[in-house]
């Protein structure tokens with residue numbers, strides 16, 4: 001018998017199931033503009049990778065081995081990772097030695113082309129499969145990565161796309177996280193299923209799925225408590241959440257998203273590995289790329305795991321989410337003012 005039948009779920013927001021047409025008129029929505037795909041450059045320009053590549057390639061430097069050594073150091077420092085850096089350098093070195101690049105801008109264009117080829121395979125936007133009703137998204141990650149904030153942003157985006165969304169407050173460790181989720185829900189008229197005094201995340205999420213089914217919601221997004229990927233017991237709890245969901249829907253969750261702080265550096269690689277082993281990830285969200293994140297870890301992750309990057313977080317506000325677009329990301333990250341053939 002499951003202990004999660006004992007607690008009575010609490011619904012923290014109006015149980016409205018608005019038709020898509022009502023959504024954009026809902027007065028509670030703070031901002032009804034869709035996700036902006038523009039202004040990536042504004043948001044990403046302070047990243048270390050962008051700034052240091054700009055400095056390296058400006059002033060038309062001599063194209064030689066010393067420049068490539070500097071490029072190598074720069075990429076490693078910006079968390080691009082040893083594998084991805086070596087791949088790039090192994091391609092560039094013979095071309096630089098054979099004087100195939102007319103100037104720094106042409107070399108920069110080759111760097112961009114290589115980085116783009118790394119990111120292309122992970123540029124797979126989230127698709128909500130309407131045959132799964134509700135489509136269940138489980139959101140996991142370490143403490144403070146930005147899970148709850150990202151859920152608020154994704155929920156708002158889905159609602160603007162015409163989906164009816166419900167949230168399950170499965171972060172039962174941190175009372176403030178439940179409150180935070182309720183605030184996101186209230187602002188966007190999205191029901192939030194929570195339990196008072198429950199320590200069992202699986203229980204809340206199970207209730208959430210039952211409630212979402214009962215109300216015919218299109219999407220259920222389940223928050224979970226932050227945990228270190230090295231904490232075996234807490235990781236087991238996530239596996240339990242998955243098991244419990246399959247009691248109601250053998251295919252659930254349909255999307256398991258790991259939220260990663262873009263400032264985490266190479267540790268992100270071990271986070272992805274551990275979470276993937278425990279819950280089988282289907283997508284990544286990389287947050288806080290608007291700050292001074294080094295910005296390179298996305299390349300390391302793309303090369304190592306090829307798990308789709310669904311979204312990136314570029315700020316704390318509800319609209320500060322972007323569906324991952326490799327070209328836009330590179331345009332935002334890489335310097336543009338070298339002149340010549342860097343386009």
Ligand SMILES: Nc1nc2c(ncn2[C@@H]2O[C@H](COP(=O)(O)OP(=O)(O)OP(=O)(O)O)[C@@H](O)[C@H]2O)c(=O)[nH]1
Pocket residue numbers: 141142143144145146147148149150171174177225226227287288289290291312313314315316320
């Ligand atoms: N600048 C910036 N801040 C962000 C972004 N995403 C989240 N944050 C901030 O990061 C902090 C942590 O976010 P939460 O959403 O509470 O993180 P969490 O993973 O739910 O945290 P736990 O519940 O402790 O595991 C908050 O101050 C957010 O405003 C982002 O894309 N950019």
